[in-house]
Amino acid sequence: MRQRAVTKHDSVIQRTAPVERRVDAIQAVLEERDVKAAQALGELRHLAQEEWIPQNGARVVARAWVDPAFRKRLLADGRAAIAELGFSMPKHHRYLAALENSPTVQNVICCTQCSCTAFSLIGLPPDWYKDLEYRARVVRESRTVLKEMGLDLPPEVDVRVWDTTADTRYMVLPERPAGTAGWPEEKLAGIVTRDGLIGVARL
Amino acid sequence: MDGTHDLGGRQGFGKVRHAPDAPAFHEDWEVRVNSLYALAVRLGIFNMDEYRHAIERMEPRHYLTASYYERSLTGLATLCVEKGIVTREELERRARGSFPLSAKSAPGRTNVPARERFEPGDRVRVRLDYVPGHVRMPAYVRGKAGVVVSESPAYPFPDAHAHGVEAQDEPTYDVRFRSEDLWPNSADRALIHVGVFQSYLERIV
Numbered sequence: 001m002r003q004r005a006v007t008k009h010d011s012v013i014q015r016t017a018p019v020e021r022r023v024d025a026i027q028a029v030l031e032e033r034d035v036k037a038a039q040a041l042g043e044l045r046h047l048a049q050e051e052w053i054p055q056n057g058a059r060v061v062a063r064a065w066v067d068p069a070f071r072k073r074l075l076a077d078g079r080a081a082i083a084e085l086g087f088s089m090p091k092h093h094r095y096l097a098a099l100e101n102s103p104t105v106q107n108v109i110c111c112t113q114c115s116c117t118a119f120s121l122i123g124l125p126p127d128w129y130k131d132l133e134y135r136a137r138v139v140r141e142s143r144t145v146l147k148e149m150g151l152d153l154p155p156e157v158d159v160r161v162w163d164t165t166a167d168t169r170y171m172v173l174p175e176r177p178a179g180t181a182g183w184p185e186e187k188l189a190g191i192v193t194r195d196g197l198i199g200v201a202r203l
Numbered sequence: 204m205d206g207t208h209d210l211g212g213r214q215g216f217g218k219v220r221h222a223p224d225a226p227a228f229h230e231d232w233e234v235r236v237n238s239l240y241a242l243a244v245r246l247g248i249f250n251m252d253e254y255r256h257a258i259e260r261m262e263p264r265h266y267l268t269a270s271y272y273e274r275s276l277t278g279l280a281t282l283c284v285e286k287g288i289v290t291r292e293e294l295e296r297r298a299r300g301s302f303p304l305s306a307k308s309a310p311g312r313t314n315v316p317a318r319e320r321f322e323p324g325d326r327v328r329v330r331l332d333y334v335p336g337h338v339r340m341p342a343y344v345r346g347k348a349g350v351v352v353s354e355s356p357a358y359p360f361p362d363a364h365a366h367g368v369e370a371q372d373e374p375t376y377d378v379r380f381r382s383e384d385l386w387p388n389s390a391d392r393a394l395i396h397v398g399v400f401q402s403y404l405e406r407i408v
Contacts, residue, residue, distance in 0.1 A: 017300025023232045025297035029289045044238035094356045112211030126225035130271040133219045136210040143391040149221045159393040165339045166375040166398030168355045
């Protein structure tokens with residue numbers, strides 16, 4: 001899909017350099033300007049692919065399920081609570097709001113103007129989260145969009161959509177599924193999905 | 204600016220192409236772009252508000268057809284040119300082709316002078332502000348009434364921070380709107396929470 005969009009653009013404006021060559025150009029400029037750039041780019045690549053992963057958010061959720069005092073702290077001040085588990089957020093994300101689902105409330109997060117997320121907890125967002133369709137539609141046609149994505153909510157469940165317009169970040173706190181009593185925290189973390197943390201799925 | 208990027212509530216878009224295991228990156232150059240813009244922020248070449256605004260300033264047809272990471276690349280390159288890190292000519296020479304950049308920025312603005320402190324439960328309205336530069340008020344809440352749910356810590360004021368304009372940090376309010384107030388008779392029923400900067404809000408008395 002993405003590739004097709006790029007190709008279409010290239011055919012409209014002749015002689016536009018292929019996107020990879022444009023990336024090469026700006027990368028070369030930054031690397032020539034700063035001797036440490038190449039190393040920093042390696043670190044950032046590692047963070048984006050190996051460290052900022054949805055398993056972080058899953059561990060936060062599992063802890064909140066088994067530890068009511070932690071859950072309370074998470075809801076009161078998310079940033080401080082995740083630090084207890086060794087997680088952090090970029091400096092400009094000054095506040096983390098954990099959004100509690102219940103049998104009658106489903107929270108779902110989005111960013112209509114760009115594609116902001118709590119990426120250090122949820123991971124860099126999946127492609128569909130950044131697509132124009134999700135950004136345009138989820139605020140206005142929430143229930144319809146969720147149904148199309150496989151989450152058919154009964155009418156008694158209220159939908160709350162959170163548009164990430166400032167640098168406060170959101171993470172959905174899903175309900176603990178029935179039949180998981182006595183599970184160790186690690187096993188619980190294993191059933192928390194990225195879609196659950198974004199709020200487009202219930203566990 | 205009322206730009207192409209401000210998509211919330213726009214109609215005509217089709218189904219979300221969703222998959223539970225959807226990747227964040229499709230190609231390696233996308234990972235590189237993600238690291239490059241983050242590096243530029245780390246190096247202090249630009250801040251996140253400047254970055255977002257540089258993407259918003261993309262030519263609308265380019266914005267709509269570019270992938271997410273091509274938009275990111277365009278914002279990054281635009282700011283590197285505007286900040287004097289590199290010229291457009293050099294980028295195009297290196298890329299061996301034209302390198303589309305974003306349009307020039309309009310002036311920013313500082314905080315609204317008469318700002319109010321709100322409490323949870325306060326009824327507020329989003330001001331009818333039409334701003335030529337960067338603004339983080341999605342157009343779908345402009346002029347709309349909602350209820351304050353909570354207050355966030357103070358953040359740099361984006362309308363200023365994206366333009367190098369002096370301004371005070373200010374809190375954002377989590378404001379809850381009803382979808383039927385935002386799009387009467389034309390939306391699924393839901394509560395829509397938006398982080399609204401203090402300068403964008405006025406009290407309903």
